[in-house]
Amino acid sequence: MNAIGAISSVPGISGVSGLGSTSAITGASTANGAGAVDGTSSGTQAPGDSFLNSLSDAFGQLNDQLTAADASMSSFAAGGSADVHTVMLQMEEASLSLKTASDVRDKLVEAYQDIMRTQI
Amino acid sequence: MSVFDTIRIAASGLTAERLRMDVAASNLANAQSTRTQSGQAGQPYQEEAVVFEAQQMGPMAAAQGVSAIAIVEPPKPNIRTYDPTNPDADANGFVNYPNVDVASEMTDMMGAARSYQVNATVAQAAKQQALDAIDLGKA
Numbered sequence: 001m002n003a004i005g006a007i008s009s010v011p012g013i014s015g016v017s018g019l020g021s022t023s024a025i026t027g028a029s030t031a032n033g034a035g036a037v038d039g040t041s042s043g044t045q046a047p048g049d050s051f052l053n054s055l056s057d058a059f060g061q062l063n064d065q066l067t068a069a070d071a072s073m074s075s076f077a078a079g080g081s082a083d084v085h086t087v088m089l090q091m092e093e094a095s096l097s098l099k100t101a102s103d104v105r106d107k108l109v110e111a112y113q114d115i116m117r118t119q120i
Numbered sequence: 121m122s123v124f125d126t127i128r129i130a131a132s133g134l135t136a137e138r139l140r141m142d143v144a145a146s147n148l149a150n151a152q153s154t155r156t157q158s159g160q161a162g163q164p165y166q167e168e169a170v171v172f173e174a175q176q177m178g179p180m181a182a183a184q185g186v187s188a189i190a191i192v193e194p195p196k197p198n199i200r201t202y203d204p205t206n207p208d209a210d211a212n213g214f215v216n217y218p219n220v221d222v223a224s225e226m227t228d229m230m231g232a233a234r235s236y237q238v239n240a241t242v243a244q245a246a247k248q249q250a251l252d253a254i255d256l257g258k259a
Contacts, residue, residue: 085134089243093124096250103257 055104062097069094123253125178126246132185133239136172137232139188143168144229151220154208161208165218166193167225 069090076082150165170188177185196219204213 083135083138085131085138085240085243089127089131089134092243092247093127096123096247096254099251099254103254107257 058104059101062094062101065090065094065097122178123246123250125180125183126249127243129177129183129185130239130243130246132175132177132187133242134236136170136186136188137236137239140170140232141229141236143170143191144225144232147220147225148222148229150218151222151225153218154206154215162210162216164198164216165220167196167218167220168192169194 069087072082072087072090076084076087147167153165155161156163156165168191171190171192172186173189174184175187177183198219199217200214201217202213203209203215206215209215
């Protein structure tokens with residue numbers, strides 16, 4: 001489970017927060033995608049929250065899910081009382097979240113590169 | 121509601137059906153047990169049944185999972201058989217056998233196995249739905 005351990009040790013999304021300083025990009029992403037992302041993040045968003053904040057919230061949730069999957073997997077391996085389907089579904093949830101997160105990242109990088117390729 | 125709520129509801133069904141299966145296995149295994157754990161003769165194993173209850177899961181009241189709240193012993197008379205050679209026979213030569221109806225236990229067990237499959241299929245469908253949604257974002 002080292003791979004998952006390594007992923008879960010990623011502290012939030014501090015690497016990406018560098019993007020926040022280029023306010024033009026933040027503005028662009030907010031205009032494009034913030035509505036959709038706000039809708040998925042449990043509706044606790046204050047109006048002033050930026051896209052990056054909701055993104056880091058989502059990554060926090062992903063981290064929780066990966067940790068939970070990790071914990072139930074190791075308890076199952078250690079002969080705990082966890083059911084097979086509980087372990088499997090938890091891992092499936094974590095993997096779905098990870099897929100979503102990596103797709104969101106792909107979209108972000110794609111948008112960033114589109115902007116960077118702008119001819120001056 | 122998120123797609124995970126669907127998966128969690130299906131998971132609650134899976135857990136509940138596993139318990140129902142455990143109880144059916146216990147009833148079938150003990151169909152001939154003339155003594156309970158305390159070891160007293162004349163007090164055979166008693167048939168067990170699970171009580172399920174709908175429980176709200178996630179933010180929507182309509183989305184309800186299932187949870188087992190109790191295991192009860194339905195009041196059914198023991199099966200009395202005349203067998204004076206049995207060490208657990210009473211003074212008149214009758215043995216108290218458990219009130220387990222093997223045929224109906226088998227049906228219940230098959231029902232539990234099928235319901236488990238149903239819930240697994242629901243979880244599978246919810247997962248497929250999420251994957252389809254992710255595919256929407258692909259170019």
